Amino acid sequence: MPLITLADVSKTYRHGSLEVPALANFSLAVEAGEFTVLAGPSGSGKTTVLNLVGGLDRPSAGTVTVGTLEIGGAPAKILADYRLRRVGFIFQSYNLIPVLTAAENAEFTLMLQGVPRPQRRRRVIGLFAELGIDGLEERRPGDLSGGQQQRVAIARALAAEPDVILADEPTANLDSRTAEELLDLMRDLNLRRGVTFLFSSHDDRVIGRARRVVRLEDGRLAGDTGQRP
Amino acid sequence: MLSAFLYAWRSLWRNRRRTLITLTAIALSIMVVQAFHNLAVGVYARMIDDGVRAGSGHLAVYRGGYLESREENLSFAPGELAARIRTIAGVQRVLPRVYLPALAQSSSDSRGILLIGVDPEAERAVNPFLKKLPEDGMLRDLDGRDAVIGRKLLGDLKLAVGRKLVVTAQHRDGTLHSELLRVRGVVETGIADVDGSLLMVGRERAALLAGMPGEVHELAIILDRAENDRRVSPALAALTGSRPELAAVSWKEAMPNLANAIKLDYASQKFIFIIILMIVTIGVVNTLLMSVMERLREFGVILALGSSPMRLRRMVLLEALLLGLAAALLGSILGALFTWYLVETGIDLKDFIPETMEFGGVVFDPVLRAAWDVSWMARIALYVVGLTLLAALYPAIKAGRITPVEAMRHH
Ligand SMILES: Nc1ncnc2c1ncn2[C@@H]1O[C@H](COP(=O)(O)OP(=O)(O)OP(=O)(O)O)[C@@H](O)[C@H]1O
Ligand SMILES: [Mg+2]
Numbered sequence: 194m195p196l197i198t199l200a201d202v203s204k205t206y207r208h209g210s211l212e213v214p215a216l217a218n219f220s221l222a223v224e225a226g227e228f229t230v231l232a233g234p235s236g237s238g239k240t241t242v243l244n245l246v247g248g249l250d251r252p253s254a255g256t257v258t259v260g261t262l263e264i265g266g267a268p269a270k271i272l273a274d275y276r277l278r279r280v281g282f283i284f285q286s287y288n289l290i291p292v293l294t295a296a297e298n299a300e301f302t303l304m305l306q307g308v309p310r311p312q313r314r315r316r317v318i319g320l321f322a323e324l325g326i327d328g329l330e331e332r333r334p335g336d337l338s339g340g341q342q343q344r345v346a347i348a349r350a351l352a353a354e355p356d357v358i359l360a361d362e363p364t365a366n367l368d369s370r371t372a373e374e375l376l377d378l379m380r381d382l383n384l385r386r387g388v389t390f391l392f393s394s395h396d397d398r399v400i401g402r403a404r405r406v407v408r409l410e411d412g413r414l415a416g417d418t419g420q421r422p
Numbered sequence: 423m424l425s426a427f428l429y430a431w432r433s434l435w436r437n438r439r440r441t442l443i444t445l446t447a448i449a450l451s452i453m454v455v456q457a458f459h460n461l462a463v464g465v466y467a468r469m470i471d472d473g474v475r476a477g478s479g480h481l482a483v484y485r486g487g488y489l490e491s492r493e494e495n496l497s498f499a500p501g502e503l504a505a506r507i508r509t510i511a512g513v514q515r516v517l518p519r520v521y522l523p524a525l526a527q528s529s530s531d532s533r534g535i536l537l538i539g540v541d542p543e544a545e546r547a548v549n550p551f552l553k554k555l556p557e558d559g560m561l562r563d564l565d566g567r568d569a570v571i572g573r574k575l576l577g578d579l580k581l582a583v584g585r586k587l588v589v590t591a592q593h594r595d596g597t598l599h600s601e602l603l604r605v606r607g608v609v610e611t612g613i614a615d616v617d618g619s620l621l622m623v624g625r626e627r628a629a630l631l632a633g634m635p636g637e638v639h640e641l642a643i644i645l646d647r648a649e650n651d652r653r654v655s656p657a658l659a660a661l662t663g664s665r666p667e668l669a670a671v672s673w674k675e676a677m678p679n680l681a682n683a684i685k686l687d688y689a690s691q692k693f694i695f696i697i698i699l700m701i702v703t704i705g706v707v708n709t710l711l712m713s714v715m716e717r718l719r720e721f722g723v724i725l726a727l728g729s730s731p732m733r734l735r736r737m738v739l740l741e742a743l744l745l746g747l748a749a750a751l752l753g754s755i756l757g758a759l760f761t762w763y764l765v766e767t768g769i770d771l772k773d774f775i776p777e778t779m780e781f782g783g784v785v786f787d788p789v790l791r792a793a794w795d796v797s798w799m800a801r802i803a804l805y806v807v808g809l810t811l812l813a814a815l816y817p818a819i820k821a822g823r824i825t826p827v828e829a830m831r832h833h
Contacts, residue, residue: 249726249827270730277728284830288723292432297424302727304424313424349727 195222196356196389197246202255204241204412215241216412218255223391225356227420228383231393232400233409239393242409243359246391247280248272260356277305281350283360283392287342289334289349295341296321296330299348306353313352320348324378340371344378351382360392364399376402430740437713444709445749451702452753452806455695456799457760457792462691464765464793466684470648470673472787475548476611478676479517479642480651481658483507486669488639489676494522495594497629497637498668503661504641510657512650517544517642520628524591526621528579535575535619537589539628539638548644551609552622559583559607565626569603572620573610581605589621594633601631648673699809706813710742714817721821722829731822738818739811746810750803757799764792 204216216238223229231239244250245257248264257264262275276282281302289298296317303313321327324344334342343363350358360379364372376399383390394400408416434441474480483503488496497520504516520539525532542561546552552560552570561568571581581587583605590600603623611617629635645654651672662668674681714721724734768791 244827247726249825273725273728273730275728276726280728282726284723288719288830290429290720290723292436293424293429297428300424301724304426305727305729305733310424353728 196225196227196260197221197223197391198256198258199242199245199252200256200258202245202252202257204238204245204250205253214412216245216252219409219412219414220255221407221414221417223389224420225389226383226387227405228380228390228403229392229405229407230400230403231391231407231409232395233415234395236411237409238412239409240361241412243361243391243393246357247282247359248275277302278353279356281353281355281358281388283343283346283350283358283363285362285365287334287339287346287366289342289345291334294331294333295326295337295345298334298345299352301349302353316352317348320351323382324348338371339367340375343367343375347375347379347382351386351388355388357389357391360390362393362395364394364396369396369398372396372399373402426737426740427744430737430744433713433717433737434741434744437716440709440712441745444706445745445752447705448702448746448749448806448810449753449756451698452750452803453756453760455698455802456754456757457764458691459695459798459802460757460761460792460795461764461769461790462688463795463798464791466688467648467793468787468791469680469684472550473677473680474642474644474648474673475550477642478640478671478673480645480648480673481643481654481670482673482676483641483643483658483662483668483670484639486667489669489671492521492523494592494632494639497632497634497639498665499637500641503665503668506661507641507643507658510654510661512645512647512654513643514646515544515548515644517541517548517640517644518625518638519640519642520625520632520634520637521639522591522628522632524589524621524631526575526579527588527590528581528585530580531578533575533578533619535589535621537591537628537631538620538622539625540622541625551611555607555609561606561622561624564624565630566624567601567603567627568606568623570607570609570620570622571605572617573608574614574617575619575621576605576608578618583608589631591631593631599631599633601627699806702806703809703813706742706745706810707816710738710745710814710817711820713741714738714821718824718829718832721824722826725824726826726830731824734824735818735822738821739814742810742814742818743807746807749810750807753806754799754803761792761794761799764790765794768792 199219199221202216202219206213206215231242233239245252245264246259251265264272290301299317299320300313303316321330324347326341326344329337329341334345337345364375367375379390380402382388400406405420406418485496485498500518504518507513507516518541522537524535524537526535541564546560555570561570579587586602586604588600588602590598593599609620625638626635629637645651655670655672658670662670721734725731768789770789772788
C-alpha cells in the first residue's frame with residue numbers, strides 16, 4: 194500500500210464569486226522511501242498538492258490519504274498532531290523564527306512534541322553535524338546564508354523524525370551550486386534514513402536529480418516518469 | 423535552552439522600542455495609581471484622626487438614643503466602664519464628656535452655646551486645638567470655674583481672657599440653673615460654627631449644672647490606628663453587654679459628613695483610576711495586536727509545524743503575561759519611590775489655599791502626606807497583570823484563527 198494516495202482530487206479556490214480550479218481530478222500514489230519531485234509551470238498546482246498532503250488544506254473533492262489518515266475528513270486537532278509527528282515541512286523562504294538561534298529553531302517541533310531538553314539538544318547537535326552546519330548552532334537566522342538557513346530548516350524538519358518531508362521549492366531562493374549541494378544532501382538523507390521526500394520545483398537541474406518526476410499542468414497530471422533507479 | 427518562555431520573552435523584545443514604550447506606559451500608570459491611592463489613604467487617615475480627636479473619637483459609647491436626639495437627660499454613670507475600656511488592646515484614650523445646650527451671657531451680650539464638660543488632662547493629650555493652648559490657658563480641674571472659649575464667641579460676647587461670664591442651662595428638675603465662669607483660654611478650630619458656640623469646662627462642673635453629678639453623655643474612645651475599630655468594636659460590645667441601655671458607635675456613624683465626604687472623594691478617585699487603567703489597557707491591546715499582525719507568517723509557520731491553535735494562543739498570552747509582570751514590577755518600584763517621597767516630604771498646599779481648608783466638617787493640614795498601603799499596591803499590580811492578559815485575549819484569538827496556507831501565501 195502506498196504511503197500517500199491522492200484519488201481523484203479536485204481543489205477549487207474561491208475569489209469572491211470567481212472560482213479558481215487549482216487541481217482537477219488529480220490522482221497520485223507515492224510509496225514510502227520515494228524521492229519524488231512535482232514539476233510544472235507556475236500556477237499548475239504543485240503547492241496545492243503539497244498543502245493537501247501536509248494536512249494544511251482539504252480537498253474540494255476526492256480523497257487524500259497518508260498512511261491510514263484521510264486528510265479531508267480529519268478534525269483540525271488530528272491534522273495538527275499529524276503535522277507535528279508525521280510531516281516535516283521545508284519552505285522556499287526557509288521560514289525560520291528570527292528571534293531563535295539555529296539550534297533553537299531546529300528544536301522547535303521537538304519542543305512542541307514535549308521531548309525533554311537534553312534529548313532535544315542531542316538530536317539537534319547530531320543533525321547539525323550530519324547536515325554540515327555544526328558550529329552554527331548559536332547563530333541567529335539573520336546571520337546565516339540562504340543555504341545554511343535551509344539546512345537549519347531541514348534539520349528542523351528531520352528532528353521530529355517524520356514519515357514524509359514536504360518541500361515546496363526548497364532551492365528556489367538559492368544559487369544553483371548551493372541548490373545542487375542541498376539536493377544531494379536531501380537525496381543522501383533519503384537513501385540513508387529512508388525518509389520519503391516529496392518536493393516541488395521548476396528548476397530543471399533540481400528536477401533531474403529526483404528519482405521520479407510528476408508533471409502537472411493546469412491542475413492536472415501531465416506526466417509521470419515512475420520510480421527510476 | 424528553548425522553551426515557550428524563551429520564545430515569548432525574545433518575541434516580546436523583537437520591537438524593543440515599542441515594547442519599552444508600552445512597558446513604560448503601564449508602569450507609569452501603576453505608579454500613579456499606587457502613589458495617589460497611598461496619598462488618599464494618608465490624607466483620609468489624617469482627616470479621620472483630626473476629626474476623631476476634635477470630635478467623638480474612633481468609637482464612642484452613648485446612652486441609647488442620645489446620638490439621634492441629643493437629649494441631655496440621656497446621660498449615664500460610666501462607673502468602671504472607662505477604666506475597663508482603656509484596657510482593650512488598641513485603645514489609646516477614653517474621654518468622658520458632658521454636652522449641654524446653654525446660654526452664655528457677658529455684661530454686654532448673650533449667645534446660645536454648646537457647653538462641653540471634659541477631663542482636662544485626657545482631653546488636652548488628644549485634642550489638636552487644646553494642644554495648642556499655653557499651660558495657663560487650659561482648664562485646671564474637673565469642677566473649677568475655668569472655661570475655654572471659641573475665638574468667635576469670645577468676640578461676640580466682647581470678652582477677654584480673665585473676664586467673667588454666666589452660663590445658664592436646664593437642670594434635671596426642670597428649672598434653669600446658672601453658673602459663673604471665668605475665661606482662661608481661647609481656641610480656634612477654623613470652623614465658624616464651632617468657634618462661635620464652643621465653651622469648654624471641667625466635666626463635673628457641667629454635670630453639676632445639669633443636676634447629673636458623676637454622669638456623662640459620651641465616652642469618646644481614641645484608638646492607636648483608625649483601622650483597629652474592627653478589632654476593638656467586639657471587645658467594646660462585650661464590655662457594654664451588661665448595660666443594655668448603652669450603645670457603641672463608630673466615627674463613621676458619629677461623623678457621617680466626614681465618612682461620606684471621604685467615600686465620595688475616593689469614589690471619584692477610583693473612577694479616575696479605572697479610566698487610567700482602561701486607557702493603558704487599550705494601548706496594550708494595540709501593541710499586542712500590532713505584534714501579532716506583524717507575525718502572521720511566523721504564526722502560520724508555527725501552526726504548519728504542528729502547533730495547535732490553542733497552543734499558539736497560549737504563546738501570545740505568555741508574551742502578554744511577561745509584559746504585564748515586567749510592568750507590574752517596574753511600576754511598583756516607581757510607585758514605592760513616589761509613595762516614599764509623598765510620605766517623607768508630602769505635597770505642601772499652603773501657598774495655594776486659604777488659611778484653613780475644611781472637608782466634611784474637619785479642618786485639614788495643608789501638607790498632604792501619603793501612608794503606605796502595601797497590600798493594595800500589590801493588588802493593583804496584580805490587576806494590571808490581569809488586564810494585560812485580558813488585553814491579549816483578542817490578539818491571541820486572532821493568532822489562533824490564522825490559517826497557515828493563507829498566512830504563508832500573502833505575508
Ligand atoms: N489560497 C488560495 N486562494 C486562491 N487561489 C489559490 C490559492 N492557492 C492557490 N491558488 C490558485 O490555485 C492555482 C494553483 O496554485 P499553486 O500555488 O498550487 O501553484 P504552483 O504550481 O505552486 O505555482 P508556483 O510555481 O507559482 O508556486 C493558481 O491559479 C493559484 O492562483
Ligand atoms: Mg507554489
